[in-house]
Amino acid sequence: MTQKNYNLEFETISVRGASGGDKTTGAISYPIYQSATFKHPELNKSTGYDYSRTSNPTREEVEKTLNLLEGGLGALAFSTGVAAITACIHLFKPGDHIIISEDLYGGTFRLFNDIYSIYGIKSSFIDTSDINKVKNEILENTKCIFIETPSNPLMRVSDISLISNICKNKNLILIVDNTFLTPYFQKPLLLGADIVVHSGTKFLGGHNDVLAGFIVSNNENILKKLKVIQNSTGATLSSFDSWLILRGLKTLHIRLEKSQENAIVLANYLKGNKNIEKVYYVGLEDHIGYKVNSLQSTGFGSMISFRVKNKDIISKILKELKVIAFAESLGGVETLITYPHTQTHSEIPKGLKDKLGVDENLLRISVGIENINDLIKDLERVLED
Numbered sequence: 001m002t003q004k005n006y007n008l009e010f011e012t013i014s015v016r017g018a019s020g021g022d023k024t025t026g027a028i029s030y031p032i033y034q035s036a037t038f039k040h041p042e043l044n045k046s047t048g049y050d051y052s053r054t055s056n057p058t059r060e061e062v063e064k065t066l067n068l069l070e071g072g073l074g075a076l077a078f079s080t081g082v083a084a085i086t087a088c089i090h091l092f093k094p095g096d097h098i099i100i101s102e103d104l105y106g107g108t109f110r111l112f113n114d115i116y117s118i119y120g121i122k123s124s125f126i127d128t129s130d131i132n133k134v135k136n137e138i139l140e141n142t143k144c145i146f147i148e149t150p151s152n153p154l155m156r157v158s159d160i161s162l163i164s165n166i167c168k169n170k171n172l173i174l175i176v177d178n179t180f181l182t183p184y185f186q187k188p189l190l191l192g193a194d195i196v197v198h199s200g201t202k203f204l205g206g207h208n209d210v211l212a213g214f215i216v217s218n219n220e221n222i223l224k225k226l227k228v229i230q231n232s233t234g235a236t237l238s239s240f241d242s243w244l245i246l247r248g249l250k251t252l253h254i255r256l257e258k259s260q261e262n263a264i265v266l267a268n269y270l271k272g273n274k275n276i277e278k279v280y281y282v283g284l285e286d287h288i289g290y291k292v293n294s295l296q297s298t299g300f301g302s303m304i305s306f307r308v309k310n311k312d313i314i315s316k317i318l319k320e321l322k323v324i325a326f327a328e329s330l331g332g333v334e335t336l337i338t339y340p341h342t343q344t345h346s347e348i349p350k351g352l353k354d355k356l357g358v359d360e361n362l363l364r365i366s367v368g369i370e371n372i373n374d375l376i377k378d379l380e381r382v383l384e385d
């Protein structure tokens with residue numbers, strides 16, 4: 001699993017994958033090893049592969065490729081992002097306490113709050129963009145800080161290096177969900193994080209056609225434990241889905257540049273619209289996290305949330321948009337609009353949603369790579385009629 005190779009540039013690794021194709025046949029596209037099990041040459045001998053839950057060549061290729069892109073020591077691929085986060089939680093035991101960004105994907109909230117609380121894992125949800133709040137929340141039994149930055153859906157930015165210094169002093173594991181920016185724009189492990197998690201369903205896959213999750217770490221000990229957890233809990237990524245992610249990664253840099261270019265134009269358009277009260281996009285200079293995000297990443301990504309002045313226009317917007325699809329998820333080539341209040345964040349208790357501002361006036365857009373004029377015209381039609 002241990003692997004370090006920084007000789008090639010990011011874009012080259014994305015395109016070639018870790019192995020640069022299939023060594024045995026010369027196939028440029030890495031083969032899909034669609035086999036549940038592998039034949040042993042004789043007793044006590046193995047080809048290195050026994051059973052695909054434990055390891056599979058196509059899955060290993062995508063794991064190695066993402067690991068190189070994130071600058072880690074090893075990566076593990078899971079069937080979904082939530083499965084990857086679940087595996088991380090299995091590093092902890094009853095009584096352990098985890099500090100978590102309060103603004104984050106609703107499914108992650110549900111996992112900690114509704115599922116793992118039953119097994120005695122304690123969690124506090126706080127504003128991790130405020131470093132004093134992070135310091136004040138640390139208890140005797142705190143073992144981990146889990147952050148999303150930029151966060152979903154309010155695009156709060158947490159300072160990875162500052163939080164990592166706190167974690168190192170207190171012997172805590174820092175986990176960063178890097179789904180929104182991907183290693184193309186942000187490399188948390190190089191800023192001091194111990195573990196990066198991804199919903200590979202989003203930008204890594206990039207085409208809204210596959211569910212996947214990843215863990216990358218630069219800590220040998222953590223990786224060893226996670227490999228056992230991955231095999232034991234069993235939510236591994238299939239060989240075909242591994243191949244889809246390998247294919248998605250080939251264009252990650254091109255897609256992210258284009259969707260960010262579109263997002264900057266779209267965020268500025270929304271900012272100037274009379275029906276919009278506030279736009280949340282880390283690429284806007286007046287965004288509260290602009291400075292920290294600029295220091296710790298090389299881009300802003302393409303996730304935008306915005307608050308309309310009058311919630312009565314929400315249903316019209318969602319019904320009448322024609323190019324932008326009203327659908328959950330994000331990070332694909334297609335532009336999607338989501339209503340976090342009842343979709344991605346439905347599981348967050350009303351009190352917390354109201355406190356955060358994930359209310360009935362908030363919409364979230366994942367900007368794709370279509371022609372920007374078509375996206376703006378689509379929004380103009382529903383916002384300005």
Ligand SMILES: Cc1ncc(COP(=O)(O)O)c(C=O)c1O
Pocket residue numbers: 080081082083105107108148152177179180198199200201211212213329344
């Ligand atoms: C930031 C973030 N992390 C994790 C997840 C969970 O990923 P998945 O849906 O692949 O399980 C999501 C899903 O929307 C997400 O937005």
